[in-house]
Amino acid sequence: MNELSLEVLFAILAVLLMLSAFFSSTETGMMSLNRYRLKHLRKKGHKGARRASRLLKRPDRLISLILIGNNLVNFVAASLFTVIVIRLWGEAASVVIGPIILTLVFLIFAEITPKTIAAYHPEKIAFPASSVLVPLLKILYPFVWFINTITNSLLKMIGIDTQNHSGETISPAELRTIVNDAGPHIPRRHQGMLLNILDLEQASVEDIMIPRNEIQGLDLADSDDALLEQLRSLEFTRIPIFQEDINNVVGTLHQRNVSRVIDENGNIVRKNLMEQIREPYFTPESTPLHTQLVNFQQQQRRMGIVVDEYGVVQGLVTLEDILEEIVGEFTSNMADQIKDIHPQSDGSFMINGTATIRDINKGLNWELSTLGPKTLNGLLLEKLESFPDASVGVQVERYKFEILEIKDNIATRVRAIRTDAKGQDEDDD
Incomplete structure (x- = not known):
């Protein structure tokens, strides 16, 4: 090496610097790749993504390969730079000046800069580099295997098994x-x-069901005229049919079959009515919505009668109710999606007591607890512990409610507003 000129030595050092930058940027680029985008590109046949995926299947081997190359280059560069410093400034300078200059150069040009570029543009660095790493791994495989055997043994001693790599699960x-x-x-x-x-x-079926007091159906105990009038006025596609009490549901009637239960004179034929009724489908109130969606599909149903643990009817749930939980209504304002919530000019909201706590939270972005009562009326009754008269105020955490109207022991109109920690309206801030 003493026979080489300084120009040649500097040229070799520059090449080593670029190789060090290559290994440093490759390490960061490979480890910064988005695994899900990588899988997507691999399925589309991207060659660079395929090579990178093969390398990342064994990250321990990839890291070993990169570090072998990087450390080998750095050691050779350090030795070479020592020779250059001795020639320029003598042996004394090689002890102090040499390491300082070499460290700064490698930090700037071979570590920080290339790694920063790779962190921001991992695919542009990793995919081309993989074409070099794949054959290099084959060449250096004995060294990689030897180092991995030792390191993996040490990792197993501290409870880390590199064979069970499940980093792609989320x-x-x-x-x-x-x-x-x-x-x-x-x-x-x-x-x-x-x-x-x-x-x-x-969420469960109980969170979105139509309460039993709001179920509109046909009571077979009613007269023919009453049943006929209800059939003309009901707007729902599927109609629950019960006998005297909602707990005695006998089935459901589809609107498309209504014409088959009415004769040419416009009278109901009860025999035909019973023939068109489909047996009821019951579902527990605690059923998760994703499970109920699958149940509707498997049972080929679109409506279920919700019952509690004692078999008592609590409400009614439809496939449309679950789908609305996914797609919502076609409106830009969440509060407008819920017919029971009406914004007021003063920043408050007029809410029907039958509105569910879950709908209120979604529509107004509030944080009322859903662990207790499911409706606003139930929440207010729980706080008051009695059936109140009108114009009663209730404070629930940061939310202030004023009952304005009560009908059949149900709050039909409630004024609600959110307040800050000091009890002042947040809208006034």
Whole structure:
């Protein structure tokens, strides 16, 4: 090496510097690749993605290969630079000046700069580099195997098994974060639908059912004229049929079959009515929504009667109710989607007491607890511990409610507003 000129030595040092930068940037680029985009590109046949995927299947081998190359280059560069410094400034300078200059040069040009570029543009670095790493791994495989055998043994001693690598699995919470961070790649409405699908397992049939006091159906104990009038006025596609009491549901009637139960004179033929009734489908109130959606599909049903653990009817749930949890209504304002919530000019909201706590939270972005009562009326009764008269105020955490109207022991009109910690309206801030 003493026979080589300084120009040649500097040229060799520059090449080593570039090789060090290559290994440093490759390490960061490979480890910064988005695994899910990588899988997508691999399925589309992208050659660089395929090579990178093969290398990342064994990250321990990939890291060993890169570090072998990087450390080998750095050691050779350090020895070479020592020779250059001795020639320029003598042996004394090689002890102090040499390491300082070499460290600064390698930090700037072979570490920080290339790694920063690779962190911001991992695919542009990793995919081309994989074409070099694949054959290099074959050449250096004995060294990589030897080092991996030692390191993997040490890792097993501390409880880390490199053979059981499951880094590509994600939890629902992580998937939610990915959807939220998708930005312009997924339209906002589609993001909302995907998040709503994830929320199905957190809600049950009880959260979205139509309460039993709001179920509109046919009571076979009524007269023919009463039944005929109800058939003309009901707007629902599927009609529950019961005998005297809603707990005695005998089946459901589809509107398309109504013409078959009425004769040419416009009278109901009860025999035909019973023939057109389909047996009822019952579902427990605690059934998760995602399970109920599958049950509707398997049973080929679109409506279920919700019962509690004692078999008492609690309400009614339809396939449309679950689908609305996913796609919502076609309106830009969530509060407008819920017919029971009406914004007021002073910043408050007029809410029907039968509105569910879950709908209120979704429509107004509030945080009322859903662990107790499911409706606003139930929440107010729980706080008051009695059936109140009108114009009664209730404070529930940061939310203030005023009952304005009561009918049949149900709050039909409630004024609600959210307040801050000091009890002042947040809208006044």
